[in-house]
Amino acid sequence: MTLPGTATLPAVPLNDLSRALAHDRSLVLDTVARVVDSGWLVHGPAHRGFESALADYLGTPHVLGVASGTDALEIALRAVVPADRPVVVTAANCGGYTTTAARRAGFGVRYADVDEDTHLLTAETLAPVLGPEVGAVVVTHLYGRAADVAAVRALCAPLGVKVVEDCAQALGARRADGMVGALADVATFSFYPTKNLGALGDGGAVATADDDVAAAVAELRQYGWRGKYRIARDGGRNSRLDEVQAAVLSARLPHLDAGNARRRAIITAYAERASSRVRVLPADDASHAGHLAVVTTDHRDELREHLAAAGVGVDVHYPVPDHRQPALAAEHAHVTLPVTERLAASVLSVPVFPELRDDEVERVCDALERF
Numbered sequence: 429m430t431l432p433g434t435a436t437l438p439a440v441p442l443n444d445l446s447r448a449l450a451h452d453r454s455l456v457l458d459t460v461a462r463v464v465d466s467g468w469l470v471h472g473p474a475h476r477g478f479e480s481a482l483a484d485y486l487g488t489p490h491v492l493g494v495a496s497g498t499d500a501l502e503i504a505l506r507a508v509v510p511a512d513r514p515v516v517v518t519a520a521n522c523g524g525y526t527t528t529a530a531r532r533a534g535f536g537v538r539y540a541d542v543d544e545d546t547h548l549l550t551a552e553t554l555a556p557v558l559g560p561e562v563g564a565v566v567v568t569h570l571y572g573r574a575a576d577v578a579a580v581r582a583l584c585a586p587l588g589v590k591v592v593e594d595c596a597q598a599l600g601a602r603r604a605d606g607m608v609g610a611l612a613d614v615a616t617f618s619f620y621p622t623k624n625l626g627a628l629g630d631g632g633a634v635a636t637a638d639d640d641v642a643a644a645v646a647e648l649r650q651y652g653w654r655g656k657y658r659i660a661r662d663g664g665r666n667s668r669l670d671e672v673q674a675a676v677l678s679a680r681l682p683h684l685d686a687g688n689a690r691r692r693a694i695i696t697a698y699a700e701r702a703s704s705r706v707r708v709l710p711a712d713d714a715s716h717a718g719h720l721a722v723v724t725t726d727h728r729d730e731l732r733e734h735l736a737a738a739g740v741g742v743d744v745h746y747p748v749p750d751h752r753q754p755a756l757a758a759e760h761a762h763v764t765l766p767v768t769e770r771l772a773a774s775v776l777s778v779p780v781f782p783e784l785r786d787d788e789v790e791r792v793c794d795a796l797e798r799f
């Protein structure tokens with residue numbers, strides 16, 4: 429069905445990076461030119477500058493650039509998980525990135541269910557699956573919403589379990605008890621182009637207040653070297669954030685908060701207008717970075733068709749929980765996560781990015797209202 433008056437309008441995109449690039453084109457090109465002129469391509473002044481700018485922004489002592497968010501997770505886990513506790517616990521509704529990283533590092537993965545309201549891990553959902561073989565818990569601030577990491581740490585610390593924050597979707601979110609990325613033993617970030625702070629390609633970072641963890645990450649991201657050509661730590665690899673990406677990220681960082689505020693305003697507009705058959709996950713204060721606008725509904729196929737007819741781009745984050753992924757399902761056949769499985773069948777993402785125009789926001793609101 430086509431809604432009256434919408435048939436000829438261009439679609440409202442789920443995301444459109446060309447708009448951000450058009451908006452800061454000269455900033456990006458000037459930045460790239462400065463890197464070219466500097467003669468440094470990796471681990472030079474732009475990289476150091478970005479590490480220190482992000483550390484200041486987070487209020488944490490150490491930030492280390494790496495090549496992607498998945499690398500950041502793998503390296504952070506290698507840095508904190510002890511060999512005699514080789515199991516990582518995480519949620520199964522976060523796109524599989526932690527699963528991929530933990531398995532690459534040779535760790536087993538165990539899943540905890542999530543809270544029905546927030547879609548996040550909590551101390552209550554984690555408690556039943558912890559044990560002496562668990563070395564770390566990875567808490568993902570999913571869709572941009574800050575999880576209660578302090579409560580998770582209060583559970584984990586007495587058990588000797590390290591806590592990792594995956595901040596790939598939540599850079600810039602702030603809770604009353606601190607900044608996302610400065611709440612746990614170690615935190616990881618992705619600068620994949622669609623992230624709230626996006627590079628021109630892949631990029632990632634690890635942040636920590638712990639000097640030993642920072643030293644381990646510095647070695648692991650560069651072949652395990654302690655000093656040039658001396659492999660002091662096993663499990664190292666090459667994972668570098670290059671100078672062009674670091675310089676672009678530094679140039680964009682000052683605009684992050686404004687972009688996040690615009691994202692929250694868009695999501696709040698959706699929440700105010702959506703019909704009672706749709707629940708818009710709220711993003712109404714600074715504890716949410718507004719990365720994704722996610723709704724839940726018992727009528728997802730119908731909603732998807734309705735939005736398509738209204739020219740609204742949608743996607744599902746994420747359709748298949750990790751424990752049901754084809755390559756992993758046999759290993760986890762005994763695992764049931766009722767809330768995670770229910771949510772996977774009911775979530776739908778609608779457009780949100782800072783350059784979305786007001787008339788497009790209105791079209792999405794209108795379509796959600798008419799459902």
Ligand SMILES: Cc1ncc(COP(=O)(O)O)c(C=O)c1O
Pocket residue numbers: 496497498499522523525526568594596597618619620630631632
């Ligand atoms: C929650 C989360 N963690 C980790 C990653 C992995 O980051 P990357 O794509 O940079 O490897 C992503 C997204 O891509 C993500 O959304």
